[in-house]
Amino acid sequence: MKEWLDKHLKALNLTDSMNQAEGFCRLGYTEEEWRAIDVFVSIAEDIGLKVQRDEAGNAIARWEAEDSSPAVAAGSHVDTVKGGGGYDGVAGVLCGLAAVKKLKEEGFEPVIPIEVICFASEESSRFGVSTIGSKAMSGLLNKKEVEDVTGEDGITIRQAVEGMGLSWEAIEKAERPEKAIKSFIELHIEQGTRIEDAGADFGAVTAVACPIRLKITIKGQMGHTGTTPMGKRKDAFVAAAPLVPFISETALSLSDSNAVPIVATASTFELKPNAMNVIPGTVELGVDIRSVDDSLKKEMEELIRKKCHQLSESFGVKIEVKTLVHNPSVQLDEAVMRKLQQSGESLGYKALVLESGAGHDVMNMAAKWPSGLLFIPCKNGLSHHPEEYASIEDLEMGTEIIAQYLKNETSI
Amino acid sequence: MKEWLDKHLKALNLTDSMNQAEGFCRLGYTEEEWRAIDVFVSIAEDIGLKVQRDEAGNAIARWEAEDSSPAVAAGSHVDTVKGGGGYDGVAGVLCGLAAVKKLKEEGFEPVIPIEVICFASEESSRFGVSTIGSKAMSGLLNKKEVEDVTGEDGITIRQAVEGMGLSWEAIEKAERPEKAIKSFIELHIEQGTRIEDAGADFGAVTAVACPIRLKITIKGQMGHTGTTPMGKRKDAFVAAAPLVPFISETALSLSDSNAVPIVATASTFELKPNAMNVIPGTVELGVDIRSVDDSLKKEMEELIRKKCHQLSESFGVKIEVKTLVHNPSVQLDEAVMRKLQQSGESLGYKALVLESGAGHDVMNMAAKWPSGLLFIPCKNGLSHHPEEYASIEDLEMGTEIIAQYLKNETSI
Structure with a gap:
């Protein structure tokens, strides 16, 4: 598992080494982000998931079940800030895919579908507008308000989206009906040191500030x-x-x-x-x-x-x-939070219940579906920085917790 | 006199109106500064002075006397900052010329020469290096140190000087021997409100901070x-x-x-x-x-x-x-200061003895010759600003004080 995580961590970061003096730069709706999403798609297909791209550029990798009930979904993003690290976002999609792989290898068969979602353009670095993909999926994207917002390169959001072969007019079709998803969870690096400081292993998040x-x-x-x-x-x-x-x-x-x-x-x-x-x-x-x-x-x-x-x-x-x-802060679903906490604790990991000081895709998903957020530690709390780092051990722990949660939620 | 001052104030500012919303912009060693110096030269010649340009671009307007002793000199500059006013510098050369005109009209004959000097490139706005002309005249210009200093436009001081048809190699020849000048005075707007605040009419300056x-x-x-x-x-x-x-x-x-x-x-x-x-x-x-x-x-x-x-x-x-x-502060000559003070007081103006918080050409001249600085009030203390303003009445007072000082210094 560690080896698989390490290999695909690098693959999703389009690199052979995580030590990049200048960090990574995959801004939203650029060729770089698209190449990373392509890697996500090919890993997902390798482990037997069926992938669809939606009208906002989000990639949805699905493990079908006989019962076509709402799916239990996990996901995050692969875009980065300028000079960012390789864990903010990537850790979430990587551990989601790894959890599915683990469940498949164990011979698990979900009774309802499982999804791993890779959202487009989460960071606000390019346009000052964050979480475009998850806003579109949850119906929160205000097309008129953002279409003419322009990045440093003089390109508007509308132009950037269309530059990736998508249709701005159709972007609203990325919104999914309430009944498509049962619950959503995101794994993310903490971007702080509260987990370590508390002597805990992971965090179960109550709300997003x-x-x-x-x-x-x-x-x-x-x-x-x-x-x-x-x-x-x-x-x-x-x-x-x-x-x-x-x-x-x-x-x-x-x-x-x-x-x-x-x-x-x-x-x-x-x-x-x-x-x-x-x-x-x-x-x-x-x-x-x-x-x-x-x-x-x-x-x-x-x-x-x-x-x-x-x-x-x-x-x-x-x-x-x-x-x-x-922006009013977002309360996450308490039941989902408890389930994430218990999934980790049942595996012997110590949980800290805490808040998130940063925004994530989950805050949009939470507006429509019961949603939860799982934190793994990152070294010195550093993020949006070339030295951003999470250990393979913590990525493995995250994978195990997601797998446990998915198993619990999709068993009879 | 007022009419003459008003007309030539505008002429030196290359304008028909002193109300310029954007202020003036005559950076050192540019065509704009050179055109203003040309106006200085033509006014000086009109009132019967003989003008020489030196190797640094300074213009020296001279009223010869039978006795070719050291000259009593007054002067300032005509360059401005970007968006500057039309009085900082110009007031000094204008009142110097006007004082000579007044003395000539009164039939005064100096026994030793009188000079009005227009220094080149006083402001530091273009290169971050100030008072280039007066440094050259007093032998304080460090050629090697400044020649490659580059302005925002990518042009070095050396290139700018040569662009005006001067030779950088020859610029040191602008230095004048000690015996060329007996004393130097500069009239300048105060750039503060201490004169007004003290209920005085003009300032006699002890030192430059x-x-x-x-x-x-x-x-x-x-x-x-x-x-x-x-x-x-x-x-x-x-x-x-x-x-x-x-x-x-x-x-x-x-x-x-x-x-x-x-x-x-x-x-x-x-x-x-x-x-x-x-x-x-x-x-x-x-x-x-x-x-x-x-x-x-x-x-x-x-x-x-x-x-x-x-x-x-x-x-x-x-x-x-x-x-x-x-930079150590510069003490001005006490005797010259007293003479300026007395010249003003003898005409019925109230003097304030004060320091200068800003640098001026006089601080370089003071390194070689007994030198003094005379302040006239400016509205609200504003300078380096489009709304910089000194009244014609105060320019006339400055003219009278300079004339009185020159008369005292160049009579038998």
């Missing part, structure tokens, strides 16, 4: 750094700076005093004019706030707005706070 | 904003942010407790990777420190270094502080 994102614009007054006395300045940077520790400290204290954690980050910053001899006139600060508790996110936003008001008064600058994104 | 500039690099650790708990971060932005108010507050308190002011500004900032869902891994902060008191600048630098050390320990990040620029 989706962000509130703010853009804070602070307008002070430019001036010559040499000729404007300290007491006569409206330096936008001086007014903005206290927000950064405030955001960090407030998130820490809210996490300490609530049942679930919250994270908040001042992650983007632009300073104008950004010249050595000019006092900063304008700064723009981007803030990312996440928690599975939406009211906690809202509380954090309100505290930031209050702080901005205070800073505006203290420094005589104009501060505008815009809510760029306000 | 030259900067210490620091580049502070803070290295933390990137991570996913959604999956990295608050307590497990090494956010470079969170570690860096306290520096910004620290720098501002420390400069304010040092100014309050010392005889001369100090200004310090966190003026440039780069955050990497600057992505909404990634914790900042590295930030680079540029700091500009100015005071005419070099020991005060040094004290400020040391306090910043100490604070960086503390922040590095507190946040577990690496902080490197590099001194990019350490």
